[in-house]
Amino acid sequence: MNKNQIHYVVATKIIRFEAAHKLPDYCKGKNHTCGYIHGHSYQLEITVGKWLGEHEAMVIDFKDLKRIINRNIVNKMDHTMLNEIENFPEYPSAERMCIWIWDNLNETFKKKGVDLKKVTLWETATSHATYEGRSL
Secondary structure (H helix, E strand, C coil): CCCCEEEEEEEEEEEEEEEEECCCCCCCCCCCHHHCCEEEEEEEEEEEEEEEECCCCCCCCHHHHHHHHHHHHHHHHCCEEHHHCCCCCCCCCHHHHHHHHHHHHHHHHHHCCCEEEEEEEEEECCEEEEECCCCC
Protein backbone atom coordinates (compact mmCIF):
# COMPACT_ATOMS: atom_id res chain seq x y z
CA MET A 1 0.00 0.00 0.00
CA ASN A 2 1.25 3.48 -0.79
CA LYS A 3 0.11 6.74 0.77
CA ASN A 4 -2.36 7.37 -2.09
CA GLN A 5 -4.19 4.12 -1.33
CA ILE A 6 -5.84 4.95 1.95
CA HIS A 7 -8.99 2.84 2.21
CA TYR A 8 -9.49 -0.88 1.77
CA VAL A 9 -13.02 -1.37 0.46
CA VAL A 10 -15.02 -4.50 -0.37
CA ALA A 11 -17.89 -4.93 -2.82
CA THR A 12 -20.37 -7.81 -2.92
CA LYS A 13 -22.52 -9.09 -5.77
CA ILE A 14 -25.47 -11.42 -5.15
CA ILE A 15 -26.71 -13.72 -7.91
CA ARG A 16 -29.39 -16.39 -7.77
CA PHE A 17 -29.55 -19.64 -9.72
CA GLU A 18 -31.35 -22.99 -9.66
CA ALA A 19 -29.66 -26.38 -9.66
CA ALA A 20 -30.05 -29.99 -8.55
CA HIS A 21 -27.59 -32.32 -6.89
CA LYS A 22 -27.24 -35.33 -4.65
CA LEU A 23 -24.61 -36.31 -2.13
CA PRO A 24 -23.74 -39.87 -3.16
CA ASP A 25 -23.32 -42.30 -0.28
CA TYR A 26 -23.72 -39.43 2.20
CA CYS A 27 -26.77 -40.86 3.90
CA LYS A 28 -26.43 -44.53 3.07
CA GLY A 29 -28.75 -46.48 5.30
CA LYS A 30 -30.07 -43.32 6.99
CA ASN A 31 -32.99 -42.55 4.62
CA HIS A 32 -31.79 -38.94 4.45
CA THR A 33 -32.97 -36.77 1.54
CA CYS A 34 -29.49 -35.41 0.70
CA GLY A 35 -28.58 -38.75 -0.83
CA TYR A 36 -31.35 -38.40 -3.41
CA ILE A 37 -31.59 -35.98 -6.33
CA HIS A 38 -33.07 -32.72 -5.10
CA GLY A 39 -32.88 -29.06 -6.07
CA HIS A 40 -32.17 -25.71 -4.49
CA SER A 41 -32.73 -22.06 -5.28
CA TYR A 42 -29.17 -20.97 -4.56
CA GLN A 43 -28.06 -17.49 -3.67
CA LEU A 44 -24.38 -16.82 -4.38
CA GLU A 45 -22.55 -13.90 -2.79
CA ILE A 46 -19.12 -12.95 -4.09
CA THR A 47 -17.12 -10.37 -2.15
CA VAL A 48 -14.03 -8.73 -3.62
CA GLY A 49 -11.86 -5.94 -2.28
CA LYS A 50 -8.89 -3.67 -2.89
CA TRP A 51 -7.11 -0.58 -1.67
CA LEU A 52 -8.73 2.40 -3.32
CA GLY A 53 -6.46 5.08 -4.61
CA GLU A 54 -7.24 8.68 -3.86
CA HIS A 55 -8.81 9.17 -7.29
CA GLU A 56 -10.46 5.77 -7.73
CA ALA A 57 -14.24 5.54 -7.55
CA MET A 58 -14.82 1.81 -7.03
CA VAL A 59 -13.37 -1.60 -6.29
CA ILE A 60 -14.82 -3.01 -9.52
CA ASP A 61 -17.76 -2.02 -11.68
CA PHE A 62 -20.73 -4.12 -10.55
CA LYS A 63 -21.52 -4.90 -14.21
CA ASP A 64 -18.03 -6.38 -14.61
CA LEU A 65 -18.40 -8.29 -11.35
CA LYS A 66 -21.70 -9.78 -12.52
CA ARG A 67 -20.27 -10.66 -15.95
CA ILE A 68 -17.28 -12.47 -14.40
CA ILE A 69 -19.46 -14.45 -11.99
CA ASN A 70 -21.97 -15.40 -14.68
CA ARG A 71 -19.31 -16.42 -17.22
CA ASN A 72 -17.19 -18.47 -14.82
CA ILE A 73 -19.80 -19.89 -12.45
CA VAL A 74 -23.51 -19.35 -13.01
CA ASN A 75 -23.56 -20.23 -16.71
CA LYS A 76 -22.00 -23.60 -15.78
CA MET A 77 -24.32 -24.31 -12.84
CA ASP A 78 -27.74 -22.77 -13.50
CA HIS A 79 -30.48 -25.34 -14.18
CA THR A 80 -28.04 -28.25 -14.19
CA MET A 81 -27.45 -31.46 -12.32
CA LEU A 82 -24.34 -30.35 -10.43
CA ASN A 83 -22.99 -33.89 -10.12
CA GLU A 84 -22.65 -33.99 -13.92
CA ILE A 85 -20.44 -30.88 -14.28
CA GLU A 86 -16.93 -31.77 -15.39
CA ASN A 87 -14.28 -31.33 -12.66
CA PHE A 88 -16.95 -30.56 -10.06
CA PRO A 89 -16.62 -31.87 -6.48
CA GLU A 90 -17.63 -35.49 -6.04
CA TYR A 91 -19.72 -34.40 -3.05
CA PRO A 92 -21.34 -31.13 -4.15
CA SER A 93 -22.19 -29.83 -0.69
CA ALA A 94 -22.48 -26.07 -0.22
CA GLU A 95 -19.05 -26.13 1.45
CA ARG A 96 -17.33 -27.97 -1.42
CA MET A 97 -19.13 -25.81 -3.96
CA CYS A 98 -17.76 -22.66 -2.30
CA ILE A 99 -14.21 -23.97 -2.68
CA TRP A 100 -14.84 -24.87 -6.34
CA ILE A 101 -16.31 -21.41 -6.99
CA TRP A 102 -13.28 -19.77 -5.33
CA ASP A 103 -10.89 -21.83 -7.44
CA ASN A 104 -12.77 -20.82 -10.60
CA LEU A 105 -12.80 -17.08 -9.82
CA ASN A 106 -9.64 -16.24 -7.90
CA GLU A 107 -7.19 -15.90 -10.81
CA THR A 108 -9.65 -13.85 -12.88
CA PHE A 109 -10.02 -11.33 -10.07
CA LYS A 110 -6.26 -11.21 -9.48
CA LYS A 111 -5.82 -10.24 -13.13
CA LYS A 112 -8.37 -7.44 -12.58
CA GLY A 113 -6.36 -6.15 -9.62
CA VAL A 114 -8.91 -7.09 -6.95
CA ASP A 115 -8.78 -9.63 -4.13
CA LEU A 116 -11.39 -12.35 -3.87
CA LYS A 117 -12.32 -12.07 -0.19
CA LYS A 118 -15.29 -14.34 0.35
CA VAL A 119 -17.62 -16.80 -1.36
CA THR A 120 -20.95 -17.44 0.37
CA LEU A 121 -23.48 -19.89 -1.03
CA TRP A 122 -26.99 -20.02 0.39
CA GLU A 123 -28.68 -23.38 -0.14
CA THR A 124 -31.86 -22.31 1.64
CA ALA A 125 -33.08 -19.09 3.25
CA THR A 126 -31.57 -20.20 6.55
CA SER A 127 -28.51 -22.28 5.56
CA HIS A 128 -25.28 -21.18 3.90
CA ALA A 129 -21.57 -21.96 3.68
CA THR A 130 -18.73 -19.46 3.35
CA TYR A 131 -15.16 -19.92 2.12
CA GLU A 132 -12.50 -17.26 2.55
CA GLY A 133 -9.62 -18.91 0.75
CA ARG A 134 -7.82 -20.36 3.72
CA SER A 135 -6.38 -23.84 3.57
CA LEU A 136 -3.37 -25.74 4.88
